[in-house]
Amino acid sequence: MRLEELSAIMRENGIVGAGGAGFPSYAKLNMKADTIILNCAECEPLLRLHRQLLADKSFEIMTALTEVAEAVEADQIIIAVKDHYKAAIESVKANMSSFPKVKIGLLEDIYPSGDEIVTIYETTKRVVPPGKLPIEVGVIVYNVETMYNLYMAITNKKPVTHKYITVAGEVKNPGTFLVPLGMTFDEVVTLTGGPVIENYAYISGGPMTGRIGAGTELVTKTSNAILVLPENNFVVKKKKTPVSLSMKQAASVCCQCRMCTDLCPRNLLGYPIEPHAFMRGATTGQIGDVRPYLNTQFCSQCGVCEMYACGQGLNPRTLLGEFKKKMAQNGLRPAPEDIVFSEVNPGRDYRCVPMPRLRARLGLATYDKPAPMSPQEITVKKVKIAMSQHIGAPAAPAVKVGDKVTEGQVIGMADTSKLGVNIHSSVNGTVIDVNDRFVTIEA
Ligand code: SF4
Ligand code: SF4
Structure with missing residues (x-):
């Protein structure tokens, strides 16, 4: 596939970095590169989704990586993964004969091996100069879910409507769930059976780079994890210090x-x-x-x-x-x-x-437990979908109150003159509220 074609697919299907700041993925495809790195370091304590998704969907992810490598004329694809992510490594190895450009780059169990500047150094020994982007050293980095989303867009014409999210800590059954964008954190935590202590706080994201979250917070394309931790946990106290x-x-x-x-x-x-x-x-x-x-x-x-x-x-x-x-x-x-x-x-x-x-x-050793992928199909009564879910310009609402929408329909249109991507409905339903920041849909 040509670079422009792949870039348009990413933009129209709302593909951004599925985690971190959510850099729009098409914007990384403006130059040739010699190396594509799949970042499966998942270096924040308690996070689980990337290694599990790679174990489950390695063929799909390697297919998407190969499309990217061909478009930018890269000679190699490095799957950067820690050596104890055994299931993910086995799954990749089982498909390697079909993807000659792919090799595995084993990472040590250190923090922050998932910071892309560190990942690039650990796998290629190249150092991205301060203030520059990875492309400066011929590298493009994508994460696991981003590449799975690209596969779904290319082969199934399915835009980004859902997000994988790990829920861990003081909950009944820690797990990783595929949930519709616009669901609340409280609703997601309920899927685990709920908190098992009274005085707890949510951390949105990992314990190192995440922040204090709220039950009313909405799932976006960059929501990777919700950690339910005691109010007196070190991480919570640190993040609450003014x-x-x-x-x-x-x-x-x-x-x-x-x-x-x-x-x-x-x-x-x-x-x-x-x-x-x-x-x-x-x-x-x-x-x-x-x-x-x-x-x-x-x-x-x-x-x-x-x-x-x-x-x-x-x-x-x-x-x-x-x-x-x-x-x-x-x-x-x-x-x-x-x-x-x-x-x-x-x-x-x-x-x-x-x-x-x-x-x-961090006082998290006791929570270092499996958070397996749930096969459950999640349904909700209502979603409130943010028009700004990542770095760049927000999308402009493209629907009005009373409109009937279907899952995958564009409800927020990106301004093509700015950095940004389209936003899609995560449910079939009726639009009940619209403003510059959110579109609310009754499912
Ligand atoms: S957060 Fe601290 S340790 Fe990390 S890059 Fe900044 S100064 Fe360095
Ligand atoms: S005491 Fe000061 S110099 Fe030493 S680690 Fe803390 S902030 Fe840094």
């Missing part, structure tokens, strides 16, 4: 030990990011050197510094994130000539964060 308190704590007790910088996965790859220097500057009002501020741009928000490295319990990631957001709002970026990019740290291998230690540090 920024103002994090700043006061930092000013009082940051001892400049540098552990946050020494374990920072981006710093270890040579990126000019030094959280300890930012903490020093931000808490003392130092303005002589602006680099620690400008370099917040290169923070991936992985959370290693505040969830694992800092012995004082401080929150560098949160403070860097706030600063990074303000910089973006003001259009501030480091000038290319100011970006000092070093070699990969020779001690990197000894400073990567092992997953068992991370799970223990």
